[in-house]
Every structure is written in structure tokens, then in C-alpha cells.
Amino acid sequence: MIFLSIILGIIYLKSGITKSKKIYQFYIAIGEYNLVTDKYLIHLTTILVSLEITISIGYFLFLNNLIFFSISLILQLFYILILFKNKTKNFEKNCNCFPLNVPKEISLNTIISNIFLFLLIIINYSVLI
């Protein structure tokens, strides 16, 4: 099941690096979801991008720590919840650079992909312990 950890690591690394390279666009995209006020948006964006890259490295290190598992699960759950909450909305200022987590238009496929990723995290942890 090392294979599954590597797959998760690649997914998170690719997603995290894209967000890091286009962090301002990600900041605007997350801002459109109206989760926090402008004052805290910069903190939320910074935490999300940094967490994603750190999680990917954790998967490459085959970490099976409960805290690490909980954090990656909470992050994935966070994305699923904001997708559900905003599923009827269309985001004008979204550059559509992050179709997995914060797409311009939320489709059923996006939600399913995120739920699938959530399940992969659980399977990976249950196999590693």
C-alpha cells in the first residue's frame, strides 16, 4: 500500500504547487466562497496552501501518525463542505486554475472526486496502521 501513499502524495503535491505558484488567484477564488472576512482571508489562504504541500511530503515519508491523518482528513472534509455549500453558485472571479478543490463551476464530478480522495485517505491510514 506504499503505492497509495505515493499516489496521494502526488495528488497533493501537484495541487499544492499549483496553488502556491498562483497564490493570488487562489486567494481571490477562496474569497468568492465567502468563508471568512477579508482580514482573515490571507491567513486562511496561507494555511490551506502550506498544509497541502506539507501533507504531500507526509505521504511521501509514509507517515501513519494519527495527527497527520486527522489533519489531511479535515482539510479534505473542508473542501467537500465548501463545495456542497456553494454547489449552485457560479464564480466570476475564479480563474479555474484549481478545478479539483475550488472550481469556477461546481459539478457533480468535482464533488465525487473530492469524496473519492477523502475515502483514499481513510483507506491509506487503515492499511498503514
Added chain:
Amino acid sequence: MKITILFILISLLLVYHYIILLKDKRYNKGILNAGDITLNDFKGIIIFIDKSTDLENFYYFKKIKKNIHKEINSTVVAIDLTENELNVNWELINRLKVENIPSLMYVDKLQSHLLISFNDDLVEKNPKPNNIAKIAIQNYRRINKE
């Protein structure tokens, strides 16, 4: 050990991303709207961009501005051609002879010279931001010599 590595990594990433985002926000705040520009005393290079695509090309024009600004005073002006046309300062746009957006103009107290139009073959062949900035600076120097 692994957790310590991750803890150090996330701390560094948090600081790095926070600083980058602050810089990006500061750059974005510095972009002028076409309706707000008063350039009576301005001397330098103006990068005219289309507001409707400014988010898409955010880092592209930021890099061009950064490279130019190292040597010459420069500013970015976003023109919104999709919304209310009354918001655009047409008088100034006409006086500066802006014919193409995006484009780079050298402005010296309302005297303007086109430095780069993004329709040019030279630009289309090598549209990298470093190259654009280099051509703009070369053209600026040529104009100043004449």
C-alpha cells in the same frame, strides 16, 4: 523525526506564502483604474492591461513591471472595456494615443510613445516577461536618445 521535519516545513511554508501573498496584494493595490488616472506629472512607462483578463495574466504583467521598475519608473493601468464605458477616462486614453491593449507606453508629461504592442511579431515570437521588459527598456532608451 518525521513529524519534526513536517513541522519545520509547514512553518517555513506559512511564512513564505504569507510574504508572497502580501507582496501580490500590494502590487494589485498599485494597479490604477483607467477612470482614476491623473498623469500630469508622470514620467515613465505605463503598462496598459485589460481589466477583464488581469487575474489570468496577473503574474505575467507583475513580472514585466518588476523587471522594468528596476530601471525605470513604471505603473500598471487596467482598462475595463466590458463594463460601463463612462468609467474609462477616454480623454486621457486618446491623448496618450493608446491604440492597443495590452501595450506598454512611455509617457513624459502626457507626451506618449508606444514601446510595445502585444500584436508585434517580435513580441509574439518571444512573449516571455523578461524579454518584453528588455525590449521595452531598449525602446525607451532609443526614444530618449533621439
